Amino acid sequence: MSIAIAIIGYGKIAEDQHVPAIRANPDFHLAASVSRRLAGPPGVPAFASIADLSASGLPIDAVALCNTPTERPATAFEALAAGWHVLMEKPPAATLAVAEQIAAAARAAGVSLFASWHCRFGPAVAAAKALLSGRRIDSLLIDWREDVRKWHPGQQWIWQPGGFGVFDPGINGLSLLSEILPVELAISAARLETPANHQTPIAARLDFSGPGIPANAHGLFDWLEPDDRWNIHIGFEGHTLLLSHGGSRLTLDEVPQEVGNEGEYPPLYRRFAELVNHRESEVDLRPLQLVADAFLLGERVTVPAFE
Amino acid sequence: MSIAIAIIGYGKIAEDQHVPAIRANPDFHLAASVSRRLAGPPGVPAFASIADLSASGLPIDAVALCNTPTERPATAFEALAAGWHVLMEKPPAATLAVAEQIAAAARAAGVSLFASWHCRFGPAVAAAKALLSGRRIDSLLIDWREDVRKWHPGQQWIWQPGGFGVFDPGINGLSLLSEILPVELAISAARLETPANHQTPIAARLDFSGPGIPANAHGLFDWLEPDDRWNIHIGFEGHTLLLSHGGSRLTLDEVPQEVGNEGEYPPLYRRFAELVNHRESEVDLRPLQLVADAFLLGERVTVPAFE
Structure with a gap:
């Protein structure tokens, strides 16, 4: 049976990514949208709040939380209390x-929670993970730079x-790294x-360690770089792997690998459908913990x- | 069968607390001590390193890591690799x-790991937890102050x-709070x-929140207080509870409660024996996470x- 899903928070990411991915996936149908300004895709019932949606009696199975990070936890608790599966x-x-x-709260409600990291669904990620599986890591550099004024x-x-x-963009890199490393x-x-006038870092250097992590494994994060660079360089057993463009391209020993070019959100929604259909959750907090x-x-x- | 335990790191806390608690507990016998300067209790074989202890062939079942926080993780990995149960x-x-x-690593080695929080074994803690169990919390203040120059x-x-x-002392208060709250x-x-000349805080104020946490629940941590104060004040359903002296005294509605005066380490070692005998682990990272x-x-x- 098709999963009736509502989008909570209708901004650019919802419009550009979530709506097309939901519409292209036969496991879902887009049943409603919620945003304070009643914005939403044409033809889809729009509500100003989760409470209004809930009161409408419209049958809803799941929600995708595309709202701002500040609003997200409160709306997650509301949606879980309503008995809906939640994609964050x-x-x-x-x-x-x-x-x-x-x-x-998701465990208590007996519903599926998917705390997603969209980068992990980039087309080159599974191939990178497969190449590294069971291998000895010899070198590691995550190089994550962009222009904060642009983005x-x-x-x-x-x-x-x-x-x-x-680390707002940097957590994307850490979500990839923690996914692909063995x-x-x-x-x-x-x-x-x-x-001097702000509370959060504009640049950072991390030194990594741990069993199986080589010496001089580190990460560079920079928000003042005019040329975007979202790269992970890994040396393993005589080979070099470069996962670039935030998880969408892969080279092995400098040879570009064929990985396809599907966007991140269609496979992310396939995974959500799988979780909902099996009543399972996926909540990996390692990127946030790092x-x-x-x-x-x-x-x-x-x-x-x-x- | 008695658990052969070695003390790793022989400083003041080992001498004053761990050794007497081990000696008073029939589930253990103190089999060795490890410290770079070969210090240890009289009559107990002393080794300069875990490697030396391991090479000695002395039968060891468990270790208590009483060394410095910086050394602790590396020694934990060494002890777990040797197949020993670990109290941290x-x-x-x-x-x-x-x-x-x-x-x-403990799961992989199939041994017991007890990441202990000694304050939780203060004589008033279990009584405070029992009083709060299932109750509605109406107010909450953790007030954790001491003189850094003294301690x-x-x-x-x-x-x-x-x-x-x-938060070096403050984590003790957070370990208590996360233990007793329902x-x-x-x-x-x-x-x-x-x-201005240091990297870590000398004072802190935390605002707490969460399902069941009242508004205006907060914590005050101060390292410049001449009169030590390690208190948790909780209002619940018309009552007031004060857990004071770092977990060793309790008043309910301003009436002191009888809680005994056993030290923290004897019950902590009873818990460790229980974990070892059941091949279970206890690793609650919530205080560190907070x-x-x-x-x-x-x-x-x-x-x-x-x-």
Whole structure:
């Protein structure tokens, strides 16, 4: 039976990614949208709040939370209390404790929770993971740089306490790295460069460690790079792997590999359907935990103000 | 059969607390001690390293890690690899990822891991937990203050990145709070007061939230208080509970309750024996997670340098 799904929060990511992926997937039908300004796809019933949707009596099985990170936890609790399956955009919450409370609420409600990391559904990710499976890792560099003025123009929340700073995009890289590596990552040292007028870092260096992690494994995150670069370089048993373009391209020993070019959201929705149909949940908090560990352990270095 | 236990790291806490608790517990016998300077209780074989102890052929079932937080994770991996059960002092590691790696290593080795929080074995804790069980919490204040010059004289590591600062003692309060409350805590805001010449906070205010947590639930942590104060005040269903002296005294509606005065370590070792005998582990990372969430979410406020 087709899963009646409502989209909560109708912004650019919902319009560009979620709606087409839902419409292309026969396991779902788009039953409603919720946004304060009653925006939504043409022909789909729109509601101003989850309470209004719930009161409408419209049959709903699941929701996709495409709203802002700040609103996401409260709407997750509301949707779970209504007995709906929940797909969350990343990150599931601003803290680990709240993310675990949401997971506990899903268990109590007996519904499926998918705390998704969209990057992990990039076309090159499964191939990279398969290549590394069971291999010895010899070198590791995650190089995650972009221009904050281009990608986050005028956004103030990212600079506030809890706004993640350069780890707002950086958590995408950490979600990929923790997915493809055959061993577990930890952070042994971190340097967080924080603008004098802000609370969150604009650049960071992480040193990784752990059983099976080579010496000099590290991550560079930078928000002042004009040329975007979302790369993971891994050396293993005489080979070099480069997962680039945020998970969409792969080279092995400098030879580009054929990985297809499907977007991230169609396979993400296939996974959600699988979870709902099996009444299972997928809540992997390791990317958020690595960011929390970076803040816990990180040396703060003040750098010039950023306007 | 008695558990042959070795003490790793022979400092003040080992001498004052672990050795007497082990000697008073018929489930254990103290088989060895390990410290670089070959210190240890009289009559107990002393070794300079875990490798030396292992090579000695002395039969060992378990170890208690009483060494410094920096050394603890590496020694935990060594002991687990040797097939020994492991009792760890708090905190188990400087990051959540390493703590989880240690837990995974214990699972892989098929031995018991007890990541202990000694405060939870204070004589008043079980009674406080029983009083709150199933109750509605109406107010909550954790008030954790001490004089850093008295308790941490000359210690520099606590001020370095990863040194926890005021959360080095504060994590004791969070271990108590997460043990006795009938609901789960999360942090919704934090203010971290950090000396201009250091990396970790000297004082902090946490705002708590979560299902069942009342508004205005918060925590105050201060390292410049001349009169030590390790208190948790909880209002519930018309009553007031005060868990004071770090978990050793309890008043209900201002009436002191009889809770005994056994130290923390004898019951902690009884719990460890129980875990070993049932081949179970106890690894509750919530206190460390709350500290990580505080750093992740916290507003940094610079306060005068501390020498």
